[in-house]
Amino acid sequence: MTIKITAICGSVRPENATSKALSLVLDELATHADVEVTPVYLEELDLPLPGLPARDPEALERFQQSVADATGVILAAPEYHGGVSSPMKLAIDNLGFPSVLAGKPVALLGVAAGGIGAIKSLEQLRGICAHVGAHVLPLAVSVARVHLAFDEHGVCVDEAVEQQVRGAGTALVDYIRGAICPRVHMEALARGIDLTSPERVDRAPTVPGRNTHASFDDARAEFERAWNEPGRTRIEPDAVDVNALLARSDAVDGDVRLTGQTLWDAEVAKAWDPGTYIPGVVLEGESWGRRTLPDGTPWFVRSSRQVAWRADGDPGVVIEEVYLDPAGRSVLFFGRAAWIGPDGEPVEAGEHQPLFHVEHAVSGTEDQPLNRWRIVHLTESEDPALIERQRSHGSADWLAPFLAKFIEVELDGTTEAIAAEQPVGR
Numbered sequence: 477m478t479i480k481i482t483a484i485c486g487s488v489r490p491e492n493a494t495s496k497a498l499s500l501v502l503d504e505l506a507t508h509a510d511v512e513v514t515p516v517y518l519e520e521l522d523l524p525l526p527g528l529p530a531r532d533p534e535a536l537e538r539f540q541q542s543v544a545d546a547t548g549v550i551l552a553a554p555e556y557h558g559g560v561s562s563p564m565k566l567a568i569d570n571l572g573f574p575s576v577l578a579g580k581p582v583a584l585l586g587v588a589a590g591g592i593g594a595i596k597s598l599e600q601l602r603g604i605c606a607h608v609g610a611h612v613l614p615l616a617v618s619v620a621r622v623h624l625a626f627d628e629h630g631v632c633v634d635e636a637v638e639q640q641v642r643g644a645g646t647a648l649v650d651y652i653r654g655a656i657c658p659r660v661h662m663e664a665l666a667r668g669i670d671l672t673s674p675e676r677v678d679r680a681p682t683v684p685g686r687n688t689h690a691s692f693d694d695a696r697a698e699f700e701r702a703w704n705e706p707g708r709t710r711i712e713p714d715a716v717d718v719n720a721l722l723a724r725s726d727a728v729d730g731d732v733r734l735t736g737q738t739l740w741d742a743e744v745a746k747a748w749d750p751g752t753y754i755p756g757v758v759l760e761g762e763s764w765g766r767r768t769l770p771d772g773t774p775w776f777v778r779s780s781r782q783v784a785w786r787a788d789g790d791p792g793v794v795i796e797e798v799y800l801d802p803a804g805r806s807v808l809f810f811g812r813a814a815w816i817g818p819d820g821e822p823v824e825a826g827e828h829q830p831l832f833h834v835e836h837a838v839s840g841t842e843d844q845p846l847n848r849w850r851i852v853h854l855t856e857s858e859d860p861a862l863i864e865r866q867r868s869h870g871s872a873d874w875l876a877p878f879l880a881k882f883i884e885v886e887l888d889g890t891t892e893a894i895a896a897e898q899p900v901g902r
């Protein structure tokens with residue numbers, strides 16, 4: 477198992493002493509063949525103050541992902557005014573709420589110009605890390621009079637200090653080897669997961685709440701890539717005029733017309749809670765991990781037992797990442813093989829059918845909205861049975877009952893309510 481370590485330098489001052497100490501740790505970790513290190517220098521990230529928009533959302537996402545993917549983390553920080561440096565605190569504040577540091581083993585390294593070392597800042601850092609749920613290693617390394625320990629070229633001139641600082645890296649690796657690796661291997665053994673299969677490992681995130689894409693544009697790019705890949709089974713039925721459908725359907729009484737906004741609200745409600753709105757398709761399910769991505773995209777994961785797409789298939793578990801674009805009124809669902817469930821335990825999709833991605837969208841006008849959808853099954857070669865099934869079993873079969881259910885649940889089943897603006901609070 478590769479041990480991934482993210483090492484964050486908490487000083488951005490030119491020629492700072494913290495990075496000199498950290499480079500000893502990096503040097504030490506480079507001697508371990510099974511350890512991969514990602515050093516993070518905060519002056520390269522331009523992190524936002526909490527609450528302000530990210531100036532470089534991709535850099536922020538990469539930073540968060542690096543910590544989320546890490547087996548362990550090293551925080552190297554200077555002591556400023558008797559406390560933890562503001563860059564280090566800002567870095568931690570940018571790791572999400574809940575934090576991706578939660579559950580990670582963390583080694584602390586502090587440096588200070590003063591004779592008592594970085595005792596105060598390390599204590600603060602320990603408290604902050606514990607607060608966000610990290611497992612802080614018991615012994616923190618504190619370097620006093622750090623300006624005397626390194627020469628002008630950044631070379632450590634104090635052998636005792638050098639040993640102590642290198643020890644921060646080895647302590648973390650030893651802890652991971654002793655406490656984390658056996659657990660991961662035991663779990664994999666128990667669940668029959670092949671840890672050497674890159675596909676299986678890549679598809680199963682190690683931290684709940686992590687999204688594959690940082691923005692809706694990136695998610696759309698994945699959908700279009702899948703759509704255009706050779707061998708996939710693509711289905712794109714004609715757009716459905718929902719008001720014309722409702723007018724000829726028995727599912728709804730009276731002259732009911734939906735606006736484009738109401739149709740979108742129905743899509744949002746169904747995405748989160750498909751068991752309520754399309755019980756004929758989704759037999760049971762739950763959604764979790766809802767968060768807003770840096771570009772404003774609402775995102776969550778859902779797991780549900782769904783009827784199979786093939787007529788002869790049994791129902792099975794479908795795990796989907798969901799990305800919503802309220803401005804474009806489009807939802808993208810990405811079938812995933814495995815995920816971390818709401819309780820932190822792995823969940824796996826059924827193998828009863830290939831994974832598939834779906835887009836549901838609202839187009840047309842406010843008065844005459846259209847329901848559009850596309851599905852791409854991730855088949856090795858196009859499957860005519862799936863296409864035939866769609867042809868004989870059109871969207872009208874489930875669309876009218878779904879809209880009727882939404883009207884009943886969210887709009888009190890009344891025409892008046894439909895005419896009014898009805899934002900759906902999800």
Ligand SMILES: Cc1cc2nc3c(=O)[nH]c(=O)nc-3n(C[C@H](O)[C@H](O)[C@H](O)COP(=O)(O)O)c2cc1C
Nearest residue numbers: 487489492493494554555556557558587588589590
């Ligand atoms: C704003 C600021 C406050 C500081 N406060 C302290 C302090 O309270 N105690 C101390 O020992 N050193 C203090 N120092 C000195 C740093 O510990 C010293 O610069 C050391 O090199 C580590 O910081 P660096 O990694 O940014 O170089 C302070 C330095 C700065 C820039």
